[in-house]
Amino acid sequence: MDIRNAQEENIKSLEAISKEFDFEPNRDWKGLVKDHEMFLLFDADRVIGFTGLIEYKWNRTLQISNIFVRPEYRGQKLAQKLLTHLIGKAEKTGHRCLIAEAPSDNSVVKLYETMGFRKCGHNDRYYSNTGEPQAFWMSYDLE
Numbered sequence: 001m002d003i004r005n006a007q008e009e010n011i012k013s014l015e016a017i018s019k020e021f022d023f024e025p026n027r028d029w030k031g032l033v034k035d036h037e038m039f040l041l042f043d044a045d046r047v048i049g050f051t052g053l054i055e056y057k058w059n060r061t062l063q064i065s066n067i068f069v070r071p072e073y074r075g076q077k078l079a080q081k082l083l084t085h086l087i088g089k090a091e092k093t094g095h096r097c098l099i100a101e102a103p104s105d106n107s108v109v110k111l112y113e114t115m116g117f118r119k120c121g122h123n124d125r126y127y128s129n130t131g132e133p134q135a136f137w138m139s140y141d142l143e
């Protein structure tokens with residue numbers, strides 16, 4: 001498995017995965033690839049996972065846009081591999097903090113905590129107006 005920077009020709013793969021798994025269906029995948037750094041995890045020539053970074057210059061933070069691993073590849077520490085890649089990238093920049101959002105109703109908080117992130121806040125209007133699930137904000141200090 002190897003991680004490569006997403007290129008324009010990979011946009012269709014991201015759109016197909018999003019559609020197949022109903023994952024963030026309203027995302028502008030084209031915009032994410034064009035305007036931000038996206039990283040794809042490949043098994044040979046097949047995209048099996050991805051993640052990305054959104055840069056906020058004004059407060060010197062990087063935000064993880066999303067993280068996804070195809071279901072048949074889960075449980076093999078591939079999300080950890082993607083996050084290790086992001087942390088390595090982030091540590092080489094002059095940013096202050098790497099942040100991520102994690103829904104309260106699944107295991108993603110644990111994934112981030114395993115990687116050294118800590119809960120730094122929550123937003124109960126991030127996904128819907130019902131307050132459920134809420135979004136936890138996770139942070140990893142870079143300095």
Ligand SMILES: CC(C)(COP(=O)(O)OP(=O)(O)OC[C@H]1O[C@@H](n2cnc3c(N)ncnc32)[C@H](O)[C@@H]1OP(=O)(O)O)[C@@H](O)C(=O)NCCC(=O)NCCS
Nearest residue numbers: 066067068069074075076077078079080107108110111114
């Ligand atoms: C979240 C996701 C990326 C994890 O991918 P993965 O490759 O299976 O994760 P890993 O194997 O690297 O797991 C790393 C750690 O995350 C946690 N974790 C991952 N899946 C878990 C599960 N089903 N139950 C409990 N903990 C889990 C554990 O702490 C695990 O460490 P451990 O194996 O030592 O216990 C994957 O389940 C996924 O794509 N989900 C759908 C998309 C999504 O919800 N993304 C997050 C919001 S953007």
